[in-house]
Amino acid sequence: MLISFSDVIFASIVLTILVFFLRRRKRTLPYPPGPKPYPIIGNALDLPESHLWLKAGEWSKTYGDLVFLKVFGQPMLFINSYEVVFELLEKRSGIYSSRPPFTMSKDLRQFDWILSFFPYGERMRKYRAIFHKFFQPIVIPEYHSVMENEVIKMLRGLKEDPEQYEKHVRRFPGAVIMKNVYGYEVQDEKDPYVAMGEACISQAFDVEDYLFLDFFPWMRHLPEWFPGASFIGEAKELRKLSRAVQFDAHNMTKERMKRGDAPECMTTVLLEDHREKEGDVDAEEDLHIASASALAYAAAVDTTASTIMTFILAALLDPEIQEKGQEELDRVLGKGTLPTFADRGSLPYVQAICFEAIRWEPIVPIGLVHATSADDVYNGQFIPAGTMVFGNAWHILHDPVRFPEPDKFKPERWLGPETENGPIPVQKVAFGFGRRICPGRHWADSAVFIAVASILASFNIERAKDANGVPIPPTHNYSAKTVRHLDPSKCVFTPRTSKVLDTVR
Numbered sequence: 368m369l370i371s372f373s374d375v376i377f378a379s380i381v382l383t384i385l386v387f388f389l390r391r392r393k394r395t396l397p398y399p400p401g402p403k404p405y406p407i408i409g410n411a412l413d414l415p416e417s418h419l420w421l422k423a424g425e426w427s428k429t430y431g432d433l434v435f436l437k438v439f440g441q442p443m444l445f446i447n448s449y450e451v452v453f454e455l456l457e458k459r460s461g462i463y464s465s466r467p468p469f470t471m472s473k474d475l476r477q478f479d480w481i482l483s484f485f486p487y488g489e490r491m492r493k494y495r496a497i498f499h500k501f502f503q504p505i506v507i508p509e510y511h512s513v514m515e516n517e518v519i520k521m522l523r524g525l526k527e528d529p530e531q532y533e534k535h536v537r538r539f540p541g542a543v544i545m546k547n548v549y550g551y552e553v554q555d556e557k558d559p560y561v562a563m564g565e566a567c568i569s570q571a572f573d574v575e576d577y578l579f580l581d582f583f584p585w586m587r588h589l590p591e592w593f594p595g596a597s598f599i600g601e602a603k604e605l606r607k608l609s610r611a612v613q614f615d616a617h618n619m620t621k622e623r624m625k626r627g628d629a630p631e632c633m634t635t636v637l638l639e640d641h642r643e644k645e646g647d648v649d650a651e652e653d654l655h656i657a658s659a660s661a662l663a664y665a666a667a668v669d670t671t672a673s674t675i676m677t678f679i680l681a682a683l684l685d686p687e688i689q690e691k692g693q694e695e696l697d698r699v700l701g702k703g704t705l706p707t708f709a710d711r712g713s714l715p716y717v718q719a720i721c722f723e724a725i726r727w728e729p730i731v732p733i734g735l736v737h738a739t740s741a742d743d744v745y746n747g748q749f750i751p752a753g754t755m756v757f758g759n760a761w762h763i764l765h766d767p768v769r770f771p772e773p774d775k776f777k778p779e780r781w782l783g784p785e786t787e788n789g790p791i792p793v794q795k796v797a798f799g800f801g802r803r804i805c806p807g808r809h810w811a812d813s814a815v816f817i818a819v820a821s822i823l824a825s826f827n828i829e830r831a832k833d834a835n836g837v838p839i840p841p842t843h844n845y846s847a848k849t850v851r852h853l854d855p856s857k858c859v860f861t862p863r864t865s866k867v868l869d870t871v872r
């Protein structure tokens with residue numbers, strides 16, 4: 368039977384009317400509750416200048432687990448409980464796994480090669496598959512020996528130059544990941560590649576301050592001289608950094624491959640695998656390999672180092688934490704013996720310190736914003752396509768029911784038997800959710816463990832004293848960014864035994 372042109376027109380009209388009514392019916396459902404919007408600007412005045420996670424937590428007292436805002440027409444959803452995060456970001460991850468436009472980071476600063484900013488789709492899946500290949504749990508033990516070696520260099524730095532402890536802590540994940548990804552040996556704590564990786568993360572993920580560009584994307588076309596548009600010129604400056612992070616170390620590894628002295632690493636394996644299968648690596652594939660590798664090194668340094676810094680802060684605030692950790696290490700290994708990954712299962716208290724460091728001051732407190740790729744209905748409430756979705760990790764990890772006295776650093780909370788209302792594993796919250804969960808979490812988990820266990824085994828961490836001999840209070844000051852940074856404190860690292868001194872010499 369032939370279908371006539373008029374049949375097609377008729378069917379299209381019927382379909383359009385049907386879709387219109389279906390969407391209208393959905394739209395008659397209410398949005399989730401939230402502060403009352405004003406005409407045109409919506410909830411623009413409700414958004415805080417910083418610490419979005421604290422404000423979202425405050426809203427939850429009035430509006431509940433789901434809080435909905437509209438800012439200049441842009442829907443925003445804040446999720447404040449694990450149960451709802453699980454229901455939406457995990458179980459309905461087919462809808463909740465895209466990203467907003469990230470106009471500043473992607474279009475203006477040109478960090479458009481960073482997987483974290485990709486919308487849900489083919490390219491995202493390709494890059495996540497690369498990450499899975501190199502950072503899934505069964506692969507991580509291959510990196511353990513590099514971690515154990517590099518941690519000794521960190522301990523040496525802490526012994527010789529304790530005042531600059533932050534540098535030595537930051538060098539550690541930088542050195543491990545540079546070896547894993549590029550086969551490159553980081554020389555000292557001033558290594559230019561590590562510095563670039565850190566700068567990349569702090570600039571690329573400076574997301575919250577520029578959300579307004581996602582509300583008004585046309586603003587990216589403003590001329591630099593336009594009043595208030597200096598961000599356009601500043602963004603252009605950062606494009607050089609973006610390209611350098613993406614390609615410098617990658618090209619260095621390729622040069623070494625040509626010379627025949629490149630150690631096996633993520634970059635060499637990816638390039639050689641592709642050559643074997645396809646015969647050659649074209650420019651497009653080279654770009655994918657460079658981009659995935661560069662993000663691995665940029666994403667690992669700051670996040671992991673800041674978590675280790677958090678542990679040091681906790682040890683300074685409460686000496687009992689390190690005493691208990693050291694008691695366990697001395698009992699299991701003998702005083703002055705450095706731990707290895709083989710000891711991990713016998714060190715539950717040290718492991719609990721690591722979990723608590725990740726929970727107490729989450730480094731990415733409100734995750735990286737997701738976006739819905741289709742309309743959805745939850746509990747009779749309408750959540751439109753294109754909504755920015757924030758999983759409030761900070762609030763979930765400070766729920767006083769699951770984490771009594773949530774502001775206290777209490778490793779013991781991880782040692783009790785599992786109960787229905789007990790702590791939710793940090794791995795399920797602090798590293799994001801669903802199909803966008805952090806693919807580097809197993810690597811980070813290992814790096815944090817070996818660093819914390821080795822520092823505890825080697826040093827007593829104490830507050831430095833001022834000129835009058837009075838201990839200086841630690842600095843409990845985190846930057847209020849998407850990826851947070853902790854300022855260093857004035858402290859001293861005193862070696863616990865001469866045996867440790869011998870090991871790190």
Ligand code: HEM
Pocket residue numbers: 482483484495498502662663664666667668670671674730731734735736737797798799800801802803804805806807808810811
């Ligand atoms: C303590 C250390 C770390 C923390 C707290 C952390 C946290 C996070 C969070 C919260 C996200 C956003 C997830 C979401 O959108 O739901 C994320 C994404 C990501 N992380 Fe991590 N991360 C850490 C270490 C690492 C490491 C070591 C790597 C690489 C080896 C890495 C690579 C990535 C990548 C590639 C993404 C983007 C995933 C995507 O958008 O699909 N992270 N991380």
